[in-house]
Amino acid sequence: MTLLTKPDNRVICRIQLTGEGRWVRLALSLGGLAPASRFLIYSEPLLYEMAGVDEMAREYGLSSWQGGVISGARYAFRALKAPLQQVCLHELRGQLGSGDVGAVSSAAALAVARLLARPAEFPLNLEGWTSEEETSHPQPAEGISQSGKMEPSPPEPTQENVENHSRSSGNTDSNEATRNLSD
Amino acid sequence: MPLTAYAPLGDPDPNHRRHRESRRFSDDLPAGDYVFVQDVLGIVHVLRQDQQPGHAHHVVLGRARPAVSAGELILGEGGVILEINNLSGTFQCSPDSLFAAIGGLIRQGATFNNATQIREFPS
Numbered sequence: 001m002t003l004l005t006k007p008d009n010r011v012i013c014r015i016q017l018t019g020e021g022r023w024v025r026l027a028l029s030l031g032g033l034a035p036a037s038r039f040l041i042y043s044e045p046l047l048y049e050m051a052g053v054d055e056m057a058r059e060y061g062l063s064s065w066q067g068g069v070i071s072g073a074r075y076a077f078r079a080l081k082a083p084l085q086q087v088c089l090h091e092l093r094g095q096l097g098s099g100d101v102g103a104v105s106s107a108a109a110l111a112v113a114r115l116l117a118r119p120a121e122f123p124l125n126l127e128g129w130t131s132e133e134e135t136s137h138p139q140p141a142e143g144i145s146q147s148g149k150m151e152p153s154p155p156e157p158t159q160e161n162v163e164n165h166s167r168s169s170g171n172t173d174s175n176e177a178t179r180n181l182s183d
Numbered sequence: 184m185p186l187t188a189y190a191p192l193g194d195p196d197p198n199h200r201r202h203r204e205s206r207r208f209s210d211d212l213p214a215g216d217y218v219f220v221q222d223v224l225g226i227v228h229v230l231r232q233d234q235q236p237g238h239a240h241h242v243v244l245g246r247a248r249p250a251v252s253a254g255e256l257i258l259g260e261g262g263v264i265l266e267i268n269n270l271s272g273t274f275q276c277s278p279d280s281l282f283a284a285i286g287g288l289i290r291q292g293a294t295f296n297n298a299t300q301i302r303e304f305p306s
Contacts, residue, residue, distance in 0.1 A: 067273050
């Protein structure tokens with residue numbers, strides 16, 4: 001798998017949880033947390049592509065799913081007794097049900113633990129989920145990293161249930177968003 | 184009571200039950216890490232973080248009930264608040280909601296002192 005990213009000096013951790021008919025993949029990095037700044041920010045661009053597997057989940061937007069990211073990331077800092085840092089969300093994709101915000105939270109907690117280079121020695125409910133992870137380190141040129149840990153790619157969300165999101169340019173074509181993560 | 188009522192953004196399923204260990208804040212609670220949610224009547228409810236690891240705010244009140252404030256607090260002995268903030272993925276309340284939370288906590292027996300850390304995060 002070839003991962004294309006903008007030139008960046010941040011370490012990015014990508015976690016994927018896969019369950020029965022459901023999956024989520026998120027990528028986070030950490031940065032300094034200035035006073036009165038947001039705990040969770042978005043990268044430019046943000047890869048956001050979530051599909052709901054039930055009616056309620058199809059109504060969820062980024063603000064609903066990001067609640068899980070905030071909960072899980074904050075939980076990891078607390079559980080590991082690590083100083084709080086700002087969390088940057090680079091990618092949030094998947095196909096989940098309305099009761100699966102906890103899976104997003106667990107993925108975020110795992111990602112923060114990895115980014116802190118700490119084992120995830122705290123209780124997490126991962127029953128029914130298998131996890132895969134990948135960490136991409138800064139690249140000196142062109143920002144191209146290689147990793148094969150997360151193959152094969154999960155099934156793509158069905159088009160009618162997909163909400164695409166880009167913080168920099170409004171809605172994007174889903175193929176464009178997906179292409180950035182594919183060979 | 185205030186001000187702004189926040190509907191749950193994360194996990195807004197009305198079928199979520201209130202956690203059995205969720206309780207009203209009182210000064211005889213054991214020291215530790217808690218999440219808190221203040222209901223629209225101004226009552227502050229808390230849940231120990233270790234009772235519901237990770238994603239927790241949605242089950243403090245349950246049933247997708249709205250909140251006027253939500254966040255985390257670290258409780259010392261005798262109801263002393265060591266730290267409080269407005270971090271909640273479920274409710275994502277604005278920083279000024281902490282005024283309501285602090286008022287409610289004091290009414291329910293909490294003590295804030297000069298060492299209490301109050302951390303505000305823009306929503």
